[in-house]
Amino acid sequence: MNTDQEKLNMSANRLEALGDGIFSVAMTILVIELRIPLVKENSFRALLHGLYEVRQELFCYFISFIVLGIMWFGHRMVFEYISRTNRYFIFLGVLFYMIVCLVPFSTRFLAANTLQWYAILMYGLNLSGCNLTLYAQWTYGIKRKTLHARILPDEVRKEARRLFLISPIMYAIAIIFSFFFPWISIGIYFFTPILYLLPNKIDKYLP
Amino acid sequence: MNTDQEKLNMSANRLEALGDGIFSVAMTILVIELRIPLVKENSFRALLHGLYEVRQELFCYFISFIVLGIMWFGHRMVFEYISRTNRYFIFLGVLFYMIVCLVPFSTRFLAANTLQWYAILMYGLNLSGCNLTLYAQWTYGIKRKTLHARILPDEVRKEARRLFLISPIMYAIAIIFSFFFPWISIGIYFFTPILYLLPNKIDKYLP
């Protein structure tokens, strides 16, 4: 009854395209929120002052853009191992995108309340939520043999888990610090993306 | 006169790409509308209060995102069976996208008037309109043999019809309830997407 010819292909390409679209819009609309600096008189000092007044927005823009870039990279890597989809995998993908789309929102909140614990908390929860839903999608995907694109070496599986969980742990630390030394939390948000630039065990599988 | 070499290919890929783009923008701009919570003093209570004040917007954001995600999935499934297009199929697609793009608009309207029958009415009409135009596109597509990608089993055709029509029916019920118990309408909007997560007869054709 259910012959091979009737089986659907369900290539993951479409989900990737939706994701690429969502990431590109989310990254670009970060900039819509940026207020332009107000330069009150014709001097270099006034320009610096104007830029100083929007420093929090610019800073949050940079961090969020880089974080989304790294998250996009993670999302992209998932699809090196997964080439087909089913209903549950797509649903987990939609959940992930939903949390990703909130990043411009919590970025705006952080920019408006930079050194407040509650903004640091919301931002950290949002970014951790992205990582954890993507990790859930990945975990589901690698369990379903029919979705696989290629063999997943054990080494990659372990390293991927480490890379998925490193951010939520860092962000949890940032949230704890936010009650005492909020500058440290902001520093953690700044430096966590850099951890993903260090060499890791997946590199040798890349070109 | 009209040889095979002159026949156009008209692959559906481009229409899918336009659709993926439209869905990703529509999903992402939902968040542009979100006001950030106003936290009036440095306490956990004030944060909760700030979040409470934007609860309707956040709630509508979540529902609309999930609904659009499911609608995207339906739209994606259509193109598992349709691989080529013609003018009428594309026109029905544009109609569908036009209704989809109104979702951020009616979401904003619902967020501003959450328990009012007229907002529930407009939102329900919009979502039903999405389903019905997609159903029209699907119905046209499966009738035109030249557009087909693969054989459409009878079982899938029937199940697809059920899945296309279940939402408009639920939303009609929500609209009726809105005049008496608007909370029930909101509940229906919340639970209808979940119906699409239950196992269905198309699952066995998926990987």
Add this chain to the structure above:
Amino acid sequence: MNTDQEKLNMSANRLEALGDGIFSVAMTILVIELRIPLVKENSFRALLHGLYEVRQELFCYFISFIVLGIMWFGHRMVFEYISRTNRYFIFLGVLFYMIVCLVPFSTRFLAANTLQWYAILMYGLNLSGCNLTLYAQWTYGIKRKTLHARILPDEVRKEARRLFLISPIMYAIAIIFSFFFPWISIGIYFFTPILYLLPNKIDKYLP
């Protein structure tokens, strides 16, 4: 010196992807401009009144969406015959996209001044500009043999010219009427897209 191996492929896919992205954003941001209706009291009459107050915006939204949809279709058809690009073809494409991206702007202008000749003029010039730049791109493309994807039958060439030029002519008529009977201009803007739904001589080349 310039061997075949060094020749670039320059597939048109990337330009199409940029175009699909631009169309999907331009179509979706039309809705960002829409004000939600203000319903002043709990009655059906108040809802109708609220909708009546935003009727111009909704109407312009519908027209512009359909017009962009048809323009997307034209743009899509160009790439059935053109499969490779060069610098001039891409430059003409960027010009076309630049005019397309102004459509949300002139739509907003028309919505704010619906029956004023100057809004009708700007809107008509914008839409005509889209058609004429796309026509320029098409004309350049079909002249450069190295960009071709397939043979272009004479019948298609002539019909394409007719379809490209029909809108600017209609819009010119609309602009003339705008000084005397602006309702007729609005009617022309409404009915012109419908002309593209009538059967034409390219249909037989489609699936």
Add this chain to the structure above:
Amino acid sequence: MNTDQEKLNMSANRLEALGDGIFSVAMTILVIELRIPLVKENSFRALLHGLYEVRQELFCYFISFIVLGIMWFGHRMVFEYISRTNRYFIFLGVLFYMIVCLVPFSTRFLAANTLQWYAILMYGLNLSGCNLTLYAQWTYGIKRKTLHARILPDEVRKEARRLFLISPIMYAIAIIFSFFFPWISIGIYFFTPILYLLPNKIDKYLP
């Protein structure tokens, strides 16, 4: 341990898709910022006056759109020679996109302060930043043999360097002039894109 089967493909397609998405959103949101002209009375003179009042915004819109179009073309050319990616190449790509996404921001700043040296400075720095990060990505890419799509002739390498560096040099000149004759700076911003329309040595590799 690390067999060929376990090696990842890491096709550059996904990064291109992200880039195409980002460019299409960045180009389209330029128009969101445009204020519609205010036409105070029913006369041709009033229309011209209304347009005159938004001339700076329109002018900056045109320049930025064309500049982004040319930058997209450069970005597109990179991927004619690079077909695979790794972590560093993607990171440089994210940096490039981050600077590109700031263009609507510095365009808005220039539109609000057209003849001020500080706006000309910020705009020039932003555009130069785009060119230089793309150049960095290109330089990294052509050094890593494993990422290559095809042979890169020496002539193309040199011409590409010239084309990458011509803009930053022009923009540096514009910034210097901004302190004395800001109109000349604006003229340079207007004419620099035109330099990219002149015939160059890469043309003969294109179709």
